[in-house]
Amino acid sequence: MAASLQRVVTAICRLSPSIVLPTRRYQIGLQRLPVSVAVIPGVCHRLCRFYNKASVLQDEEAAQAVEILSRYKDRPWEYLQSEEYTNRYGSSPVWTGYRRNHKGGIPPQKTRKTCIRGDKICGNPCPICRDPNIIIHHQNVKLLQQFISPQTGQVFDPTRTGVCMKQQKKLNEAIDAAKDHGLLPFQIPRADFSGEDYSNSHDAVGSTPPPLTSNDSWYSWYDEITPDKMEVSKVRKTYRAYLKR
Incomplete structure (x- = not known):
């Protein structure tokens, strides 16, 4: 009978690792007892109740851990x-x-x-x-x-x-x-506007001048430019073959 009880205990140990330690101690105790000792009635029933209670506690602990982790998941x-x-x-x-754990006194x-x-x-x-x-x-x-x-x-x-x-x-x-989304404030660089219109401060970027006559230049500052005669002669010498005669 002790051998049959030992087989039952071994099968229960394979089903649930949560009761391995108590059942191993019980197996060692059975091995020390003589074979002629009669089996106490209801031992298998108590082991089944212990196994069910341990599994229920384990499921409750797992459910409680999942509930703690998901408590603030949505909010x-x-x-x-x-x-x-x-x-x-x-x-x-x-x-x-x-x-942070790191070697030495200077962090990476x-x-x-x-x-x-x-x-x-x-x-x-x-x-x-x-x-x-x-x-x-x-x-x-x-x-x-x-x-x-x-x-x-x-x-x-x-x-x-x-x-x-x-x-x-x-x-x-x-x-x-x-x-x-407007939940956090942030700074935007701002430049003070003095009221001066910078878009037409120069003749080249100002408003379109009136129509030109035959002798007038498009911009007034074109007439003020006098090219160097030496530079003009060099350019003409370089592009002599392409200039119209």
Whole structure:
């Protein structure tokens, strides 16, 4: 009977890895018991109940994790107004105090290309990749303002914020989209107009002169130009074969 019970336990272990450790301990205990020991009634029933309870708990934990990740997926700006964000970051930007893992005391000139490659996450990911609730969106204005200088209006360099190049590209696109939608202010260069009309300040770009007579030139400053006789003779000598006689 002990051998048959051991087979049942082995089959259950193959079905669910979550109860491998307790069942292995139970198998070791069965091996130490003599073969003549009678099997306690209802052991298989208890094992089935334990397996069902463990699977239900595992499914609930997985569903809860998915719910946490998708809670702010449609409205990511609500995360920055939540108590969870305040307890974690306070009133500071998400990149405050972040330091990338690197060799030596001098950080590299460029941040890493990406922090997540498929299912693999690098050590100490960037401030955006480390928090799944931080989602870059052009309507998430409070997040975008943390990466814009309030004095100059320029986007902070990724070497200062520590954001990887993949997320920095998304940030730049979201900031441009927010400016296009009027969610973020931006400065437009302005030139004061003094009232002087620069379009007709020169005769060559002014209004069209009246019709010309036979002896008049098109522009008045044409008559003031006197070509050099030496230069004219050189040109005539060079193009003598093409000039009309």
